[in-house]
Amino acid sequence: MNTSKKIGVYGLGRFGRYWADLLSQQFTVIGYNRTSRPVEGITLAEREEVLGCDALFFCVSISSFEEVLTSCADDIGEHTVVFDTCSVKSYPAQLMQRLLPEGTEMIATHPMFGPDSGKHGTAGLPLVFSPLRCSRETASYWRDYFNLLELRVLEMTPEEHDREAAVTQGITHVIGRVLGELDLQPSPIATLGYHKILEVVEQTCNDPFQLFMDLQHYNPYTHSMRLQLKESLDRVMQDLERADTQI
Amino acid sequence: MNTSKKIGVYGLGRFGRYWADLLSQQFTVIGYNRTSRPVEGITLAEREEVLGCDALFFCVSISSFEEVLTSCADDIGEHTVVFDTCSVKSYPAQLMQRLLPEGTEMIATHPMFGPDSGKHGTAGLPLVFSPLRCSRETASYWRDYFNLLELRVLEMTPEEHDREAAVTQGITHVIGRVLGELDLQPSPIATLGYHKILEVVEQTCNDPFQLFMDLQHYNPYTHSMRLQLKESLDRVMQDLERADTQI
Numbered sequence: 001m002n003t004s005k006k007i008g009v010y011g012l013g014r015f016g017r018y019w020a021d022l023l024s025q026q027f028t029v030i031g032y033n034r035t036s037r038p039v040e041g042i043t044l045a046e047r048e049e050v051l052g053c054d055a056l057f058f059c060v061s062i063s064s065f066e067e068v069l070t071s072c073a074d075d076i077g078e079h080t081v082v083f084d085t086c087s088v089k090s091y092p093a094q095l096m097q098r099l100l101p102e103g104t105e106m107i108a109t110h111p112m113f114g115p116d117s118g119k120h121g122t123a124g125l126p127l128v129f130s131p132l133r134c135s136r137e138t139a140s141y142w143r144d145y146f147n148l149l150e151l152r153v154l155e156m157t158p159e160e161h162d163r164e165a166a167v168t169q170g171i172t173h174v175i176g177r178v179l180g181e182l183d184l185q186p187s188p189i190a191t192l193g194y195h196k197i198l199e200v201v202e203q204t205c206n207d208p209f210q211l212f213m214d215l216q217h218y219n220p221y222t223h224s225m226r227l228q229l230k231e232s233l234d235r236v237m238q239d240l241e242r243a244d245t246q247i
Numbered sequence: 248m249n250t251s252k253k254i255g256v257y258g259l260g261r262f263g264r265y266w267a268d269l270l271s272q273q274f275t276v277i278g279y280n281r282t283s284r285p286v287e288g289i290t291l292a293e294r295e296e297v298l299g300c301d302a303l304f305f306c307v308s309i310s311s312f313e314e315v316l317t318s319c320a321d322d323i324g325e326h327t328v329v330f331d332t333c334s335v336k337s338y339p340a341q342l343m344q345r346l347l348p349e350g351t352e353m354i355a356t357h358p359m360f361g362p363d364s365g366k367h368g369t370a371g372l373p374l375v376f377s378p379l380r381c382s383r384e385t386a387s388y389w390r391d392y393f394n395l396l397e398l399r400v401l402e403m404t405p406e407e408h409d410r411e412a413a414v415t416q417g418i419t420h421v422i423g424r425v426l427g428e429l430d431l432q433p434s435p436i437a438t439l440g441y442h443k444i445l446e447v448v449e450q451t452c453n454d455p456f457q458l459f460m461d462l463q464h465y466n467p468y469t470h471s472m473r474l475q476l477k478e479s480l481d482r483v484m485q486d487l488e489r490a491d492t493q494i
Contacts, residue, residue, distance in 0.1 A: 167434065
């Protein structure tokens with residue numbers, strides 16, 4: 001494939017740096033960050049130059065995306081293809097559709113990996129891919145690129161993503177945070193199941209707390225998942241309390 | 248070691264059959280079950296003969312142990328060493344100390360494995376070992392035997408076991424049952440953490456429901472664990488609800 005494109009990465013937090021580095025294996029990549037502090041291995045550029053690249057990836061927090069996008073919308077290049085990389089999809093997809101100029105091509109993505117899970121390569125890792133408004137050629141170019149990285153490209157609508165993620169990501173993170181508060185320790189009598197519980201806590205609580213809150217708040221389906229989870233816990237607790245008083 | 252002993256196994260449910268089979272690699276084993284239906288590979292014997300063996304392992308449910316022990320106490324041999332194999336320890340230990348004749352030697356054990364986890368051999372699997380009332384020779388004979396099976400013998404008091412198990416076993420099983428009610432399904436966008444959650448559900452919900460209830464009810468420390476778990480869930484839920492209304 002033709003990889004002579006110039007790619008801009010907006011937001012150079014931990015994920016943005018990882019993403020810029022990954023893209024730079026095929027493309028010329030320039031990055032922009034609010035703070036203009038140098039970032040090892042990434043060529044920084046002026047905001048306008050980054051916003052005018054052939055493709056532009058936003059790697060900012062979900063909760064800051066509206067503000068960032070509002071401030072950037074008018075300066076994005078006419079032929080720039082815009083991507084978000086947020087861990088929820090309906091909300092940023094709606095923002096892009098509402099805030100970007102009418103002709104701008106846009107694709108919502110959720111790379112479901114990062115510097116930790118991707119450190120031994122990207123083969124087999126999942127990437128959710130939702131072309132929102134773009135030509136068939138643009139969608140197919142980027143699909144081919146992600147396939148070139150041997151990613152598992154999962155094409156679905158933002159709503160399909162969020163409905164699934166409310167359960168898979170959502171429940172896992174709530175359970176991890178709830179158990180994280182209990183300060184669980186390794187034990188000589190740990191069962192296999194308990195080891196898995198500890199791993200869930202470790203993985204979820206290593207992510208920034210803001211990401212946890214954003215995943216819950218900006219996914220429209222997490223609220224009902226949480227209600228179901230709470231109802232189920234209450235039911236199990238009641239069964240156990242009843243048994244404790246009856247037996 | 249001298250393995251000319253004759254061992255009785257009382258209760259031939261799934262675990263009892265597995266346990267009898269394991270012991271029969273070294274010892275002569277006879278079994279007894281309420282129903283006198285033949286069990287493949289196990290020599291059945293009269294109740295009195297089983298209760299009079301050199302060692303007697305009770306492999307019955309926690310909730311039936313008091314009734315079983317009460318009905319057996321007077322018929323247990325004078326020199327029989329009595330073991331329980333329950334997944335909680337304080338409660339059966341108290342029962343044995345209260346109900347067995349004064350001179351009877353007794354050891355509480357919790358083999359933390361079974362026909363599934365032990366199907367590829369017993370090396371490295373944990374066994375909790377609590378000599379309650381027995382000579383140093385008796386304790387050391389059985390410790391040696393379990394070491395011969397290459398089990399990881401964990402010597403602790405019944406209270407130490409239950410305090411640890413309320414967290415390790417207890418939390419794992421409550422989480423597994425709570426999530427089991429939600430009918431979670433595999434998903435194309437499953438994360439590694441979600442896979443672990445599914446494994447916890449599968450493992451815990453495969454155990455009999457009665458075992459789950461008994462583990463919770465007969466371990467004196469699970470009640471406070473459950474309160475903490477519920478408090479933590481309520482706190483996380485409140486934080487999330489607050490964020491949903493504020494942002």
